[in-house]
Amino acid sequence: MTSLFGIGKRQDAPVDFVLDPAAEELDQSRRNLLRGLGLAGIATAAGALGLVAYRDEAQAATADGTSGQEHQWCRVVDLRACKGERKCVAACQTRHGLPPEQTWMRTLSWHDDAGKEFFMPVMCQMCQDPPCLKVCPVSATIKTEQGVILVDQDQCIGSRACMAACPYEARYFNWNAPAPTNKMPEQSPNTSEFPSNQIGTVGKCVLCADRIPYSSDLPACVEACPRGAHFIGDLVTDVAVNGQSTVKLSTFLREGNAVRFKEELGTNPRCYYIPGNGQPVGGPLEGVR
Amino acid sequence: MSSVLESTTVRNEHPDVIEAAMRPFGKPSRKFLIAALFLAIVVAAGLGAWIYQLRMGMGVAGYTDSSFWAIYIADVVAIIGVSYGGAVVSAILLLAGASWRAPLVRLAEGTALVTVLVGAAFIFPHLGRPDRLVGMVIHANVASPVFWDMIAITTYTFATFVFFLLPLIPDTATLLASNPDELGRGRRALYRFISRGWVGSERQRHVLHSATIVVAIVIIPLAVSVHSVLAWAFALVSRPGWHESIWAPYFVIAALYSGVALVILVAAGFRRGYHLEAFITKKHFVRLGYIMVALGALYFYLTFADLLPSAYVGEIGPTEIVYGMLLGSVAGWFWLFLVAGTILPLVLVALPWTRNIGGIVIASILVVIAMWIKRVIMVIETSGYDRLTNSFGELFRFTWVSITMTVAGAAAITLLLMLLFRVVPMLSIVEMQELSPGADASDEGSASPTKSSHGRAAGVVGAVILLMVGIGAVGVTNAQPARAESLAAVATETLPVVTVTAVEAGPENTVTATVTLNGQPVPGVQVNFYESTTMFAPGDNQVPLGAMSTNETGMASIKFVAAVTGPRTITATYFPTVLGDPVVGTANLDVTEAVSLYAPTPPRLLATAGQTLALILFGVVIIVFAILIAQVVRVRRVCRPVAKGSGEPVHGN
Known part of the structure; x- marks a missing residue:
């Protein structure tokens, strides 16, 4: 149904990674769109050529959330634990072979009036209503069935509309040749889940999606944080881990008064921040190692 | 760039339109050749710069992540x-019945055609991977404003071409009839093709006039759509400075303003180069100048209206952008634009002693350059604004690559115009003959407006436009109680014992732990409950369910609802001493009824509106193409009966 990935490529992927059923609905919506014009001939022709698709968050919302979706991945960043060591950033740069100026994860820092420094790692927030997906003219940004936003580097034409649209400044462009492809410690299969960066295309955090379902390895940033500030979680099974401890996601978010970044923009991000930098880590985790 | 046909002052009182229009057709003068060669070298340098950029990446053009959109999109x-200037001078003034536009229309329409092609070509260097441009068609995303940019520009280009072509039919027929020998073989063949079947009959003129009116009506909303959709490529993202509702009309007015200025420059250039003083007079420049400064005043007003709300409310992002323009990083450029681009032109046209051709041309040069600067400011300032730190990154810096390409674009426009009017007449011959009372009355070949057709065609298209406007999981396999077993083996009689029972009742599971020490219940101690999960590495994760104190019988119990079904191990731990090892009890629980807290996001308001809009827009685009093609077909059809063979059109001159 979809030519977003080469079929062979997908079979090579070592994980149960499936495209959003919304992508399958593209065909349907495309047909509806054209049928609505009352131009059956054009609809047949265009449908056969796969010319036109309407991609935005509406499709994802109409997908049946309960059927066939085993996991819905999310992130939790416990700002109480973050001390700005930026080991997550370094691990990400290394794993994806990124040049210094291209950081898929940034750790912001600022000082309060008393001179105390605060930190906040920011990366792709895995919005469920992603502004970047809507504006892509060539449908290169994709949302998977499990809620991960990825870029098909083989389809990207480098219009950078997504960079304009992202409110989290989480997208980066491969401006210069040679693209930083070959510095990676492991060979990139050049899939959307683990892209090899190509010149003239856009890159961003992929949530180390090649490691889904994270049963043997966690995302590089999660593994790298010595303080356990980064969590990878699953909304369906209601579990999150930071490589050191395991939490019940809903309880953890509730008790930590978790917030989402720029909630007012309606992007519906899947990254939760637990505020309160400087507070001791405590609560229900006591005794669990 | 004077041509060899230097017979400029043929008949002073009755200037010969045909002779004048054909001046560029002769052997090119030395000035022309030098200019064309120079421009061609500049264009070639631009292409070379682009090839260099393709090889090295867009970084060499000055692009960075904090200036991801910059000079090329500007x-x-x-x-x-x-x-858009072409559309104003030809379409708007045609519909307004301003007959003084006649000597300018061909130049204006040619400018419109050339600039839309060159402008669209700058999309190529703007893209990181122009080699994949076909993706805009084969993987098109209808929700993207960039997709509609493509559609709008394509439609507009087609309309501009038709609008350029239709009036050429009688003009080329006239030239074929009057001066066939001076045309040369190439032009003769082209003109025969364009004007085949045209005899200038009453009916032909009627249909051509009506078709031209229809295309003129269509081209105005099309031009509005092009500049609106270009604006929406910016305004449909939430960046401060771009996310402005005023941007679409702001872009339309900017286009009109700079477009009229360019028409003035092109008219001045051709007037001087080919000695068209008898046709294009000071009157034309003054009138165009008035139109230009009226649009300039409107643009000035819209600039104020764009900036005031942001600055007044004081929301951090938009305020930073306004500050950057007025006092900050791009302030110099902004004030240069404001003074040189809106105030000085107004003064030059307003003052009687500068309200002459020279003054108006200077005003137009200022406008064209200042409006380009304004576009660059608008793009690079917001592009450099980081919404996470609320500060500006490094703004775009020009490099030789991007400057060479931009200059090459300007050179390409000039060169293409020079070449275009060596192929087709630069004056609208028939229209001018008809309007000039002293000129030869050439009935054949003139398209005289008849009120009825004008009104009816306008009515039909108006209705169409009104119509257009109106529509406007579970990875859990088996629980692994490994750790619980090993820990239980450690327990001895001297340590407390925790025994666990877990019972499922509907979706709710009750887990009870009993803490005993040597058979006696231990009250008032805290027991922590966990369930095992197969989620996430390393694989034996214990998810905390909560903590509860034991009662007098040593029992602690909690209820929980599992998120997923399947077997799991329930663990209860109790720390007899603060620093010591915990005492652990386990039980197996196979959950058959689970309730996940996860629910997919409900659709946003207006979630399906985009799809409906896209559908309507597709309909509109198809209608527009149908209208335009129908006009060409109409005109061709009335030419058909006579078009047997390739007979020369009959002309009595």
Whole structure:
């Protein structure tokens, strides 16, 4: 149904990674769109050529959330634990072979009036209503069935509309040749889940999606944080881990008064921040190692 | 660039339109050749710069992540913008019945055609991977404003071409009839093709006039759509400075303003180069100048209206952008634009002693350059604004690559115009003959407006436009109680014992732990409960369910609802001493009824509106193409009966 990935490529992927059923609905919506014009001939022709698709968050919302979706991945960043060591950033740069100026994860820092420094790692927030997906003219940004936003580097034409649209400044462009492809410690299969960066295309955090379902390895940033500030979680099974401890996601978010970044923009991000930098880590985790 | 046909002052009182229009057709003068060669070298340098950029990446053009959109998209907006000038002078003034426009229309329409092509070409260097441009068609995303940019520009280009072509039919027929020998073989063949079947009959003129009116009506909303959709490529993202509702009309007015300025420059250039003083007079420049400064005043007003709400409310992002323009990083450029681009032209046209051709041409040069600067400011300032730190990154810095390409764009426009009017007449011959009372009355070949057709065609298209406007999981396999077993083996009689029972009742599971020490219940101690999960590495994760104190019988119990079904191990731990090892009890629980807290996001308000809009827009685009093609077909059809063979059209001159 979809030519977003080469079929062979997908079979090579070592994980149960499936495209959003919304992508399958593209065909349907495309047909509806054209049928609505009352131009059956054009609809047949265009449908056969796969010319036109309407991609935005509406499709994802109409997908049946309960059927066939085993996991819905999310992130939790416990700002109480973050001390700005930026080991997550370094691990990400290394794993994806990124040049210094291209950081898929940034750790912001600022000082309060008393001179105390605060930190906040920011990366792709895995919005469920992603502004970047809507504006892509060539449908290169994709949302998977499990809620991960990825870029098909083989389809990207480098219009950078997504960079304009992202409110989290989480997208980066491969401006210069040679693209930083070959510095990676492991060979990139050049899939959307683990892209090899190509010149003239856009890159961003992929949530180390090649490691889904994270049963043997966690995302590089999660593994790298010595303080356990980064969590990878699953909304369906209601579990999150930071490589050191395991939490019940809903309880953890509730008790930590978790917030989402720029909630007012309606992007519906899947990254939760637990505020309160400087507070001791405590609560229900006591005794669990 | 004077041509060899230097017979400029043929008949002073009755200037010969045909002779004048054909002046560029002769052997090119030395000045022309030098200019064309120079421009060609500049264009070639631009292409070379582009090839260099393709090889080295867009970084060599000055692009960075904090200036991800910059000079090329500003070039696209500015150059496609100036093409609107052609639409004003020809379409709007045609519909307004302003007959003084006649000597300018061909030049204006040619400018519109050339600039829209060159402007659209700047999309190529703007893209990181122009080699994949076909993706815009084969993987098109209808929700993207960039997709509609493509559609709008394509439609507008087609309309501009038709609008350029239709009036050429009688003009080429006239030239074929009057001066066939001076045309040369190439032009003769082309003109025969364009004007085949045209005899200038009453009916032909009627249909051509009506078709021209229809295309003129269609081209105005099309031009509005092009500049609006270009604006929406910016305004449909939430960046401060771009996310402005005023941007679409702001871009339209900017396009009109700079477009009229360019028409003035082109008219001045051809007037001087080919000695058209008898046709294009000071009167034309003054009238165009008035139109230009009226649009300039409107643009000034819209600039104020764009900035005031942001600055007044004081929301951090938009305020930073306004500050950057008025006092900050791009302030110098902004004030240069404001003074040189809106105030000085107004003064030059307003003052009687500068309200002459020279003054108006200087005003137009200022406008064209200042409006380009304004577009660059608008693009690079917001592009450099980081919404996470609320500060500006490094703004775009020009490099030789991007400057060479932009200059090459300007050179390409000039060169293409020079070449275009060596192929087709630069004056609208028939229209001018008809309007000039002393000129030869050439009935054949003139398209005289008849009120009825004008009104009816306008009515039909108006209705169509009104119509257009109106529509406007579970990875859990088996629980692994490994750790619980090993820990239980450690327990001895001296340690407390925790025994666990877990019972499922509907979706709710009750887990009870009993803490005993040597058979006696231990009250008042805290027991922590966990369930095992197979989620996430390393694989034996214990998810905390909560903590509860034991009662007098040593029992602690909690209820929980599992998120997923399947077997799991329930663990209860109790720390007899603060620092010691915990005492652990386990039980197996196979959950058959689970309730996940996860629910997919409900659809946003207006979630399906985009799809409906896209559908309507597709309909509109198809209607527009149908209208335009129908006009060409209409005109061709009335020419058909006579078009047997390739007979020369009959002309009595």
